Amino acid sequence: MSIPIQGMSREKIMQTLEEYRKDDVDWRSGKVFAYTFSAGEEYDELIKEAYMKFLTENGLDPTSFPSLARIEREVVRFVIDLLRGGEKAVGNFTSGGTESIMLAIKTARDKAAAEKPHINNPEMVVPRSAHSAFHKAAQYFGLKLMMTPCHDDFTADVKSMREAINENTIIIAASAPGYAQGVIDPIGEIGELALEYDLLFHVDACMGGIMLSFMREMEEYNVPDFDFSVPGVTSISADLHKFGYAAKGASVITYRNKEIRKHQIFATTSTTAYAMFNATMLSSKSGGPMAGAWAIINYLGWEGYMKITREVMEASRRMMEGINNIDGLYVLGAPIMSIFSFAAENVNVFQLADLMSRRGWYIQPQFSNENAPHNLHLTFMRLNVPRVDEFLRDLAECVEELQASENQIDINAVHEQVQAMLESFGDDVVPQLLSMAGIDEGTSKLEGMAMISCILDALPRHISKALLVEFVNNLYT
Numbered sequence: 326m327s328i329p330i331q332g333m334s335r336e337k338i339m340q341t342l343e344e345y346r347k348d349d350v351d352w353r354s355g356k357v358f359a360y361t362f363s364a365g366e367e368y369d370e371l372i373k374e375a376y377m378k379f380l381t382e383n384g385l386d387p388t389s390f391p392s393l394a395r396i397e398r399e400v401v402r403f404v405i406d407l408l409r410g411g412e413k414a415v416g417n418f419t420s421g422g423t424e425s426i427m428l429a430i431k432t433a434r435d436k437a438a439a440e441k442p443h444i445n446n447p448e449m450v451v452p453r454s455a456h457s458a459f460h461k462a463a464q465y466f467g468l469k470l471m472m473t474p475c476h477d478d479f480t481a482d483v484k485s486m487r488e489a490i491n492e493n494t495i496i497i498a499a500s501a502p503g504y505a506q507g508v509i510d511p512i513g514e515i516g517e518l519a520l521e522y523d524l525l526f527h528v529d530a531c532m533g534g535i536m537l538s539f540m541r542e543m544e545e546y547n548v549p550d551f552d553f554s555v556p557g558v559t560s561i562s563a564d565l566h567k568f569g570y571a572a573k574g575a576s577v578i579t580y581r582n583k584e585i586r587k588h589q590i591f592a593t594t595s596t597t598a599y600a601m602f603n604a605t606m607l608s609s610k611s612g613g614p615m616a617g618a619w620a621i622i623n624y625l626g627w628e629g630y631m632k633i634t635r636e637v638m639e640a641s642r643r644m645m646e647g648i649n650n651i652d653g654l655y656v657l658g659a660p661i662m663s664i665f666s667f668a669a670e671n672v673n674v675f676q677l678a679d680l681m682s683r684r685g686w687y688i689q690p691q692f693s694n695e696n697a698p699h700n701l702h703l704t705f706m707r708l709n710v711p712r713v714d715e716f717l718r719d720l721a722e723c724v725e726e727l728q729a730s731e732n733q734i735d736i737n738a739v740h741e742q743v744q745a746m747l748e749s750f751g752d753d754v755v756p757q758l759l760s761m762a763g764i765d766e767g768t769s770k771l772e773g774m775a776m777i778s779c780i781l782d783a784l785p786r787h788i789s790k791a792l793l794v795e796f797v798n799n800l801y802t
């Protein structure tokens with residue numbers, strides 16, 4: 326395929342793009358529990374208008390576009406206020422949670438290089454429940470990641486974190502809450518650990534930063550302190566494109582003070598071009614996401630966020646209760662907000678996800694680990710609110726259907742089969758597994774994920790990682 330010799334008409338372009346998205350998950354239906362965080366059509370239209378107004382403005386140089394510097398300062402101040410950072414706290418607007426977390430780790434590395442030059446091989450300590458962005462940061466920035474276990478309720482085991490700290494440790498991290506089970510780590514205790522060992526402490530509040538701040542105002546939710554009010558917390562990431570309801574490309578990385586943040590900033594005058602400085606990772610960037618975030622924050626206001634938060638929390642609590650009332654299903658841990666997961670005693674949850682998918686629901690399979698059996702994740706958002714009863718009815722029916730079925734995949738049997746394959750093929754097993762899972766070059770829509778999930782669940786981590794790399798490498802061909 327190459328660029329058309331004559332350009333297409335506007336109508337043809339729009340029609341073709343529309344056609345391209347026919348297989349996408351139908352997030353507008355309210356039957357998808359991942360990926361999108363729309364507060365509703367009215368809000369999306371407003372965001373679009375503000376976003377388009379600044380689509381072409383370039384955040385590369387805030388001195389040429391002081392409008393963007395102002396928008397960024399105001400958005401960041403709003404988040405710092407929620408996170409109780411006070412006058413000294415600072416922050417920047419980023420493209421997402423991953424960038425915010427990666428910047429916090431890069432900042433820690435460069436601060437340590439300046440202030441603790443005897444550390445040649447810096448390390449970070451994070452609980453197993455921490456987001457993959459920490460692993461990515463470790464890989465990109467050359468830190469060693471020490472992963473520590475969680476308790477049976479999925480919270481970080483602080484004693485193990487303490488034991489993992491050594492003379493090379495420069496930063497520790499925890500989640501408020503973690504993605505998988507939606508539980509919040511003991512931020513206060515981990516803050517004490519950070520102070521005791523003179524370490525930076527990053528709180529990943531990408532999911533919870535905005536929503537928990539509003540929930541704190543509602544007595545019934547009993548939100549523990551997780552922000553800058555906790556001594557020892559030195560940086561926090563909070564995403565606006567999640568429960569802040571902004572369009573994607575909107576997160577904030579905040580620091581307790583400028584002395585820490587200065588290690589985030591890049592500047593050079595060494596090239597043949599103009600002087601270059603970047604507060605965050607990207608250089609050229611559209612002003613759209615910032616303007617969209619500014620618009621939704623100001624449109625919703627405190628009252629709007631309180632109203633949506635209450636609505637989402639009430640419906641998600643009803644959803645969790647309903648799931649616990651279905652034979653054999655149970656919600657894992659004590660989720661603090663509206664993201665959670667559930668497991669099943671008597672059915673294969675990966676097949677349950679497939680059955681639900683045939684009825685138009687998207688729920689996310691999660692693999693087993695030392696603390697959790699295989700389970701299904703739901704990020705419950707505003708668009709899901711009207712669907713609770715319908716979801717629970719379909720879920721109960723799918724469980725019954727699966728219980729009565731003779732085709733339940735026995736995960737233990739798959740584990741044994743995979744083990745046998747590993748023994749005969751060793752690490753060269755990846756191509757065999759790809760064909761066993763029915764994945765060819767260019768495959769991007771996976772039908773019937775249950776078997777693939779069972780295989781991934783059974784594989785040693787280094788092989789499942791190689792399999793995923795191969796899958797992605799084939800995807801863009």
Ligand SMILES: Cc1ncc(COP(=O)(O)O)c(C=O)c1O
Nearest residue numbers: 421422423456503504529531532
């Ligand atoms: C707890 C947590 N941290 C970080 C991230 C990464 O955010 P993003 O996908 O915006 O990069 C996520 C994404 O779901 C998350 O749930």
